[in-house]
Amino acid sequence: DTGVSQDPRHKITKRGQNVTFRCDPISEHNRLYWYRQTLGQGPEFLTYFQNEAQLEKSRLLSDRFSAERPKGSFSTLEIQRTEQGDSAMYLCASSPSSVGGSQETQYFGPGTRLLVL
Amino acid sequence: AQSVTQLDSHVSVSEGTPVLLRCNYSSSYSPSLFWYVQHPNKGLQLLLKYTSAATLVKGINGFEAEFKKSETSFHLTKPSAHMSDAAEYFCVVSVRYNFNKFYFGSGTKLNVKP
Numbered sequence: 001d002t003g004v005s006q007d008p009r010h011k012i013t014k015r016g017q018n019v020t021f022r023c024d025p026i027s028e029h030n031r032l033y034w035y036r037q038t039l040g041q042g043p044e045f046l047t048y049f050q051n052e053a054q055l056e057k058s059r060l061l062s063d064r065f066s067a068e069r070p071k072g073s074f075s076t077l078e079i080q081r082t083e084q085g086d087s088a089m090y091l092c093a094s095s096p097s098s099v100g101g102s103q104e105t106q107y108f109g110p111g112t113r114l115l116v117l
Numbered sequence: 118a119q120s121v122t123q124l125d126s127h128v129s130v131s132e133g134t135p136v137l138l139r140c141n142y143s144s145s146y147s148p149s150l151f152w153y154v155q156h157p158n159k160g161l162q163l164l165l166k167y168t169s170a171a172t173l174v175k176g177i178n179g180f181e182a183e184f185k186k187s188e189t190s191f192h193l194t195k196p197s198a199h200m201s202d203a204a205e206y207f208c209v210v211s212v213r214y215n216f217n218k219f220y221f222g223s224g225t226k227l228n229v230k231p
Contacts, residue, residue: 004160033218042121042207042221043161056216091161095217104149104168104217108161 002026004109006092012115013082020078021112025094032075033106034067036060037089046090049075050097082116089113119144119210123222131230136180136195138225140208143189149217150191151209152182155224161207167191178202203229 005024013019025032030051035043046065048056051072061067064082069075079086090113093106124139142148152164165176172184182193191208208222 031217035219035221040223042223043219044221045218048216048218050216056218093161093219104211104213105151105163105166106217106219107163108153110160 004092004094004107006090006109006112008112009110010113010115012117014117015082015084017082018078018080019082019114020076021090021092021114023075023077023092023109025074025092026107027073028096029094029107030072030097031095031106032069033093033095034075034077035091035093037091037111038087043089043091046077079114082114084116087114087116119148119212119215119220121208121210121220121222123206123208123225125225126223127226127228129228129230130198132200133197136193136198136202136227138193138206138208138227140191140193140222141189142191142208142210144210144212146212146214148210148212150182150184151211151219152176152180152191152193153207153209154204155207156204164193164206198227198229200229200231203227 007022032049034046037043049069064080067077089111091111092109095106120143122141150167153161167184175181209219211217
């Protein structure tokens with residue numbers, strides 16, 4: 001399967017613990033996005049990487065959240081000192097950036113569902 | 118600024134009847150528009166997209182959408198619903214100048230009755 005993969009698919013943690021999620025984009029895609037989806041809502045943008053550079057962060061991404069893409073391939077999203085309000089589905093998406101390519105289209109992974117108790 | 122309004126949170130149709138899911142958008146620039154579908158416990162799947170080419174866009178599984186700039190709409194239609202179409206549908210807007218990040222609507226849950 002050459003789609004976007006995310007790990008883990010589910011995570012249950014206690015309030016105050018740290019969690020880290022991983023996203024592996026489609027291999028030739030330079031652009032990588034993180035979104036958060038809460039129950040009954042559409043996904044909301046969190047952050048964007050072009051290769052290894054983090055070019056934009058939403059105000060939703062508080063200082064407890066950090067994302068990295070160290071070699072321009074996989075990415076990690078870490079949440080420190082989790083709160084119950086962090087419970088959500090965290091989605092990763094990737095897209096190509098080549099001129100003339102379908103750079104507008106984002107391909108989504110299955111998501112990581114986080115439950116903070 | 119970009120935003121999307123999906124006018125119906127729930128739509129219920131009978132199998133074999135037409136489907137209409139409504140979407141209005143707001144964008145300061147020429148937008149790209151998408152419809153994605155999300156089946157339970159599955160990832161978001163692209164149905165179709167508009168990127169300033171033909172205004173009537175055909176997608177997978179018999180869905181299509183028409184971009185109407187004057188009405189700022191991008192409604193999704195299908196002539197005949199199938200049970201397997203039951204899912205949640207998201208309308209999305211993006212613009213190139215803003216890293217193509219997606220602005221999602223709140224979703225429309227489609228129920229298909231036998």
